[in-house]
């Protein structure tokens with residue numbers, strides 16, 4: 001444990017603190033594994049070491065699961081750290097998880113910026129390696145995921161999903177202003193792929209793209225073989241990439257609709273014929 005972490009941990013334990021734009025808070029969770037339901041119903045469990053998300057995508061469906069309206073309105077600016085996450089998982093040592101499929105994470109990103117110091121996700125991975133045999137899918141937009149390549153190599157069945165939604169940094173900044181850039185995400189998933197770990201790019205949701213041909217080529221240049229795509233949904237509250245009001249308004253202003261999605265999908269499919277679509281693409285590994 002380094003000094004920075006000790007100081008940070010002490011600060012978090014005693015009061016709410018800020019890391020960059022994010023308010024951090026510790027909380028105890030009542031459980032750590034949630035039965036996979038709805039969009040995630042092919043998984044045995046979803047696991048979220050954090051709630052809230054520093055990346056704050058303005059279309060994020062997870063915002064609907066905020067426990068107050070204020071939290072929903074401030075989506076992207078708060079993260080709760082489930083400080084007992086590892087302890088809760090340790091209770092399963094008595095009855096190890098064998099061949100269970102786990103999706104990490106469904107309503108947050110497991111590689112929050114604070115993960116760099118706290119290593120919540122890393123400790124969970126180590127717990128899985130030491131005491132269980134799970135089939136794991138990790139979903140992220142963070143380059144921090146490459147830190148754990150050494151642990152990924154110890155899983156028999158694992159897949160790392162990196163979300164990349166557009167070829168345009170301008171579009172990315174409109175919808176995902178607090179996220180790492182496309183270039184950084186593509187570099188990270190290339191590194192995962194080159195480390196011989198199953199890698200997947202999730203284009204979920206597909207945002208407006210400048211050149212679908214070039215976008216497809218850039219995606220393929222990563223060496224990744226598996227891709228999943230889904231459209232930008234407007235339905236509020238559904239367990240899909242449900243779109244919040246602001247994002248819905250912007251997408252209309254950009255003249256992006258189902259027809260544009262279908263046209264772009266057709267071009268992408270000409271490069272990636274076996275791209276997984278929507279829920280079917282997300283089927284547990």
Ligand code: SF4
Nearest residue numbers: 053055056057060108
């Ligand atoms: S990274 Fe994922 S969980 Fe976080 S705001 Fe974006 S879509 Fe939501």
